[in-house]
Amino acid sequence: MKLSVPFIPDEKYTDFLKNKTLNIESIYFSLHSGQVLDSRLRFKETGLHELSKGLQALGSVKKYCLLNSRFIHPGLYNDKLFLNQVLDKLEFLVSHSTITGIVFSDAYFLNAMAATKRDVISCLEAVPGINCMIDSSQKAVSFFEIIEQTGFKLPGKIVLDRSLNRNLKQLEKTGNKIKQQYSPIKIELLANEGCIYYCPFKFAHDAQISFSNLRITTDKTLRTNQRIGCHAHFFKTPENFLKSPFIRPEDMDRYKGMADSIKLCGRTLGINFLFNCIEAYIKKSYKGNLFNLMDAAYWLSDLYHIKNKNLDPGFFNTLTGCTKDCKRCNICQDLFIKTAKKKSLEIKNYKDCL
Numbered sequence: 001m002k003l004s005v006p007f008i009p010d011e012k013y014t015d016f017l018k019n020k021t022l023n024i025e026s027i028y029f030s031l032h033s034g035q036v037l038d039s040r041l042r043f044k045e046t047g048l049h050e051l052s053k054g055l056q057a058l059g060s061v062k063k064y065c066l067l068n069s070r071f072i073h074p075g076l077y078n079d080k081l082f083l084n085q086v087l088d089k090l091e092f093l094v095s096h097s098t099i100t101g102i103v104f105s106d107a108y109f110l111n112a113m114a115a116t117k118r119d120v121i122s123c124l125e126a127v128p129g130i131n132c133m134i135d136s137s138q139k140a141v142s143f144f145e146i147i148e149q150t151g152f153k154l155p156g157k158i159v160l161d162r163s164l165n166r167n168l169k170q171l172e173k174t175g176n177k178i179k180q181q182y183s184p185i186k187i188e189l190l191a192n193e194g195c196i197y198y199c200p201f202k203f204a205h206d207a208q209i210s211f212s213n214l215r216i217t218t219d220k221t222l223r224t225n226q227r228i229g230c231h232a233h234f235f236k237t238p239e240n241f242l243k244s245p246f247i248r249p250e251d252m253d254r255y256k257g258m259a260d261s262i263k264l265c266g267r268t269l270g271i272n273f274l275f276n277c278i279e280a281y282i283k284k285s286y287k288g289n290l291f292n293l294m295d296a297a298y299w300l301s302d303l304y305h306i307k308n309k310n311l312d313p314g315f316f317n318t319l320t321g322c323t324k325d326c327k328r329c330n331i332c333q334d335l336f337i338k339t340a341k342k343k344s345l346e347i348k349n350y351k352d353c354l
Helices: 010-019 048-056 074-077 080-097 109-113 119-123 139-148 162-166 167-179 203-213 223-230 229-235 238-243 249-255 271-283 300-303 313-318 331-339
Strands: 002-006 024-030 064-065 101-104 123-129 155-159 185-189 261-263 304-306 338-341
Touching: 002 271, 024 048, 048 080, 074 080, 074 229, 074 338, 080 109, 080 119, 101 109, 101 185, 109 139, 123 155, 139 167, 155 167, 155 203, 162 167, 162 185, 167 185, 203 223, 223 229, 229 238, 238 331, 249 271, 249 313, 300 304, 313 331, 331 338
Parallel strands: 002 024, 002 261, 024 064, 064 101, 101 123, 155 185, 185 261
Antiparallel strands: 304 338
């Protein structure tokens, strides 16, 4: 099964991906614009020509531009200058780097771009982002109907909500229904987010990122999560991480027939994280600390070491078959005690923090 991976315009990382193209279904990347349009906190600015050069180096690999912020400033929906600047950049990338489409979460923004009547719109797939949380065929159809009305191409793939990773019957039913209605669409699953199962903080967290990117407030998401959010939750009950709907490299093939590709995240963690993570999923095997492959839970790698191989055999069947009725069960707690080792406090070298 091929991978969908982040793209960062870094020469060393680009060369790495060039050597892995047989294993890569697609890449996704930030536009790195002054107005942050993707769902992560502001990145270092990158010139359009530098970005395009890196994308060109990856040849025929499918390329998707992230315009998937939870929301943008409402005034921008009617700002023709702003909308045309965004579409100018997309037009440049279509002509110079043959990008495939965009990833969106804000349907207002999709309609606003469509209202410009620019020709480039008909050249681009509009792919609902993972944070649209599509967990049923009916929800997928609702998004597809909006996309069809805009003039964007229907997506060639759809990323289903991470909750379905641990609900195989619903995953198979949902994927099959979508494919029956919208053949030849492909199904993709997110493997390594590592956040709370059905995270109660998700919508507010995404909104806070948007607020920060709009300069409405300074970024306080990390501090908030450490004090009263997901970090605090996992710090208190680290065994609940095992309930998170991640997919281990060893378990990728379990999804054959239910998914066509696996998406990896973690672009804010830097290229060394991505080197390690992508290699593990290509090899479908990892001997290190499982936390070192996770995006949202990566910080736990400073506190605990879960030897990934110690989860075999039986991890997949146990966690996908469980009732999630945690008050009546201690499987995750027992498994965490068995496989996780608490680490001693360690001061990292400065270079390892970059």
